[in-house]
Amino acid sequence: MRTTLLLVYCCVSLFYFPRVYTASVISEVRLTGGNGPWEGTVEVYVDGSWGSICDRDFDLSDARVICRMLGYKREIQIWTGAAWGQGTGKSLFTSLSCSGNERSIGSCGYYTSNCYHSQDVGISCVRTNRPETTEGIRLIGGTGPYEGTIEININGVWGTICDKQFDINDAMVICRMAGYTRAIQAFSYAYFGHGNGTSMLTNLHCSGSEDHLDSCGSDGWYASSCNHDHDAGVACLSNDRKNITQGVKLVGGNGPYEGTVELNVNGQWGTICGKTDFDINDADVICRMAGYHRALQFYTFAHFGKGNGSIVLSNPQCSGKEDIIDDCGSNGWYYSGTCTHYYDAGVVCQRNFTGKFTTEDASGVAPPYDT
Structure with a gap:
C-alpha cells in the first residue's frame, strides 16, 4: 500500500x-x-x-x-x-x-x-504601423447580399460583431457601409449562422447617422468575449426597392379578398404573426394595400391555414389610416419571438375592389401589389 x-x-x-x-x-x-x-x-x-x-x-x-x-x-x-x-x-x-x-x-x-x-x-x-480601422464589410448566410451575419475586416483579418447591445441604429450604419440605404432589422444569436474568424467588436453604440463604424462608440476593437453563438446580423433594404414590402396577397380563402396574409419583403414571401395585438386597424391597412376599401374581419391562429416562408413581421401596430404597413409600428421585421405559423394572421376585405395599391419603386415605375 x-x-x-x-x-x-x-x-x-x-x-x-x-x-x-x-x-x-x-x-x-x-x-x-x-x-x-x-x-x-x-x-x-x-x-x-x-x-x-x-x-x-x-x-x-x-x-x-x-x-x-x-x-x-x-x-x-x-x-x-x-x-x-x-x-x-x-x-x-x-x-x-x-x-x-x-x-x-x-x-x-x-x-x-x-x-x-x-x-x-x-x-x-495587430501590426503597430497600421491604424485599427474597418477595411471591409460583408454579409453572409442570407438569401441575398443585402442580409446575413456581419463580418468586418480589421487590418486584413475578417471577424464578427457581438450581438450584445446591437440594435437597429447599429444596423443602419452597417447597411450604409455595405452600400444600402437603410436597415430593415437587426438580428442576434447568429440568426443567419456563425461567422468566421474571431468576435472583434462588442457593445457597439451608433446613433444611426454615422457613415462608418469607426465613428461609433464601443468597448474597443478585439475587446469582445463573445462566441459565435452571439454573432450579430442585419437585413438591409435592397437597392432596387423603395419600400420594405413589395407585395401582399391573401391565400387560402374563398377569393382574393380573404385569406392568410403574406407579404413580400426584400423579394421573399412570408407571413404576419398575429399572436398579440393584430386587430381591425392592421387589417384595414392590409386590405387597402391589396386594393380593397377596408377590412370586414381579422383572424389569428391561421384561420385560413398556415402561410408560406418565414414570419416576416410581428405584431403590427397600425392606426388604420396608413396606406402601407411599412408606416406602422411593430415588433420588427423578421422578428417573430415565440411565434410560429400557428399564429398566422388573416383578413377578410370588403369585396368592392378599388384597384391595387401602387407605390413607386427605385426606378420610378409604379408596380402593382400582387394578389
Whole structure:
C-alpha cells in the first residue's frame, strides 16, 4: 500500500511540478509560416533551441503577451491545430496561463508539454504601423447580399460583431457601409449562422447617422468575449426597392379578398404573426394595400391555414389610416419571438375592389401589389 502511494505521489509530482523557464531563459519568440512577422506558429527560444507551444488551453491573454514580446499592439486571433504549419524542435509548453499583463511568457504559469506538433498554436497580432480601422464589410448566410451575419475586416483579418447591445441604429450604419440605404432589422444569436474568424467588436453604440463604424462608440476593437453563438446580423433594404414590402396577397380563402396574409419583403414571401395585438386597424391597412376599401374581419391562429416562408413581421401596430404597413409600428421585421405559423394572421376585405395599391419603386415605375 505504501509503495502504491509513493508511486502515485511521484507521478503527480512529475506532472504538476515541471521545469520552470524564467523570463531570462526565454530569450526570443517568433511567428513562422504566416503572411508576415506579425502572424504564424508561435516558437520560443529556450536553452539554445527553438520549440513550439501547445494549443491546449491557449487563450487571448496568452496571445496578448506574445504579441507584446514581439513589439505589436495586441492580438487579433488564435489559430489552433498547427494552422500555420508545424513548428520546429520540441513542443515546450502546454496550458499556458497568462493574465495578459505580463511582459514575457516566462512570467506566466504553464506545464511541460506532452503535445504533438499537430497541436502547435499560432496567433495573429495587430501590426503597430497600421491604424485599427474597418477595411471591409460583408454579409453572409442570407438569401441575398443585402442580409446575413456581419463580418468586418480589421487590418486584413475578417471577424464578427457581438450581438450584445446591437440594435437597429447599429444596423443602419452597417447597411450604409455595405452600400444600402437603410436597415430593415437587426438580428442576434447568429440568426443567419456563425461567422468566421474571431468576435472583434462588442457593445457597439451608433446613433444611426454615422457613415462608418469607426465613428461609433464601443468597448474597443478585439475587446469582445463573445462566441459565435452571439454573432450579430442585419437585413438591409435592397437597392432596387423603395419600400420594405413589395407585395401582399391573401391565400387560402374563398377569393382574393380573404385569406392568410403574406407579404413580400426584400423579394421573399412570408407571413404576419398575429399572436398579440393584430386587430381591425392592421387589417384595414392590409386590405387597402391589396386594393380593397377596408377590412370586414381579422383572424389569428391561421384561420385560413398556415402561410408560406418565414414570419416576416410581428405584431403590427397600425392606426388604420396608413396606406402601407411599412408606416406602422411593430415588433420588427423578421422578428417573430415565440411565434410560429400557428399564429398566422388573416383578413377578410370588403369585396368592392378599388384597384391595387401602387407605390413607386427605385426606378420610378409604379408596380402593382400582387394578389
